[in-house]
Amino acid sequence: MRVRPFFLLAALALLAAGTTASTASASHAWGNYHxxxxxxxxxxxxxxxxxxxxxxxxxxxxAGASADWTASSVLNSPVVTGTAGNPRRCNATNGRIEVCNTTYGYNGWLGLAQIWTTGGHIVKASAKMNDTYFNSTRYNYTAERHVMCQEIGHGYGLGHQDESGADLNTCMDYADALDNPSPNAHDYQQLETIYAHTDSSSTVSSVAAAQLPENASPIATQRLDTIRTSSIVEDFGHGFRIYTHITWALEGLGKP
Ligand SMILES: [Zn+2]
Ligand SMILES: [Zn+2]
Incomplete structure (x- = not known):
């Protein structure tokens, strides 16, 4: 066990059967989801x-993450009034990324991102910050920004640039110190790669997006846990899947 905080982040080796070229054109996309x-x-x-x-x-x-991601040439990420209801559930709504914080408990994670996809396209997303760990002087404002920036970045389809612990000066890295509040140039390039094509339909409009049936249960759940990566894939059939990305707070597994 290491003394200073270190974080396990989910790699999302996407297990999407039937999805082709999941890493073909992108070096740190979250699968091929967009x-x-x-x-x-x-x-x-x-x-x-x-x-x-x-x-x-x-x-x-x-506000910082909103400004940072909006600086991308391909997307805008304005802050709007939330519709997630109780932050503990943080209900996602089509066409949006709902961002929540509350004391989610000593479950080992600092931040958690989820995307809902249908037919390989993201239809909605959520990003949660766990105050159970952040309610501590251990994490400063820069660390809060690092995790917030990263979980939202996952919502736009980005994966991690690196998971070794090296500091690449991006919130999409795994730097132990959590000292990178913003994306770097490579993240913006990656977004341009992911969104270089256009689609014939849209999921950014909540009207157009298909709905996951209420109370749907996954027909298959897969989870991978290794030293540095964790991913969960839930397959609801009919092309619906939920992908979960976890930023672990290892030191929190014992006590905060
Ligand atoms: Zn992450
Ligand atoms: Zn597309």
Whole structure:
């Protein structure tokens, strides 16, 4: 066990049977998953369900991530009023990334990103920050921004640039210090690669997106856990899947 914080992040070796070329054109895409849209730049807003705590400035971190991702030439990520309801559930809504914080418990994760896909296209996403760990002087504002930026980046289809612990000066890395509040140039290039094509339909409009049936149960769930990676894939059939990405707080497995 290491003394200073280190984090296990999910690699998302996507187990998507039937999905081709999952890593063909992108070096750190999250699989090949992306929002469908007919033109760039597209807008997928960030639903604001966050509230500041005595330890964390989540409103600031959300505003920072919004500005950072909007700096991409292919997308806009404005902050809008959240529709997630109880942040513990953080219900996702088609066409949006809902962002939430609350005390999710000593479950080992600092941040958790989920995307819902149908036919390989993202239809909705959520990003959760776990105050159970952030309610500590261990994590400063830069660490809050690093995790917020990364979980939202996953919502746009990005994976990690690196998982070795090396500091690549991007929030999409695995730097032990969590000292990178923003993306770097490579993240913006990666987004341009992911979104270089256009689609004939759109999932960025909530009207157009297909709905996962209420109370659907996965017909298959796969989870991979290794030292540095963790991923969960739930397959609901009919082309519906949920992918979960976890930022682990290893030191939190014992005590905060
Ligand atoms: Zn991550
Ligand atoms: Zn597409």
């Amino acid at each position: 929002w469908a849209r007919t033109a760039n730049p597209f807008t997928v807003p960030l639903g604001d369900n966050v509230s500041n705590t005595a330890y964390s400035n989540w409103d600031g971190a959300l």
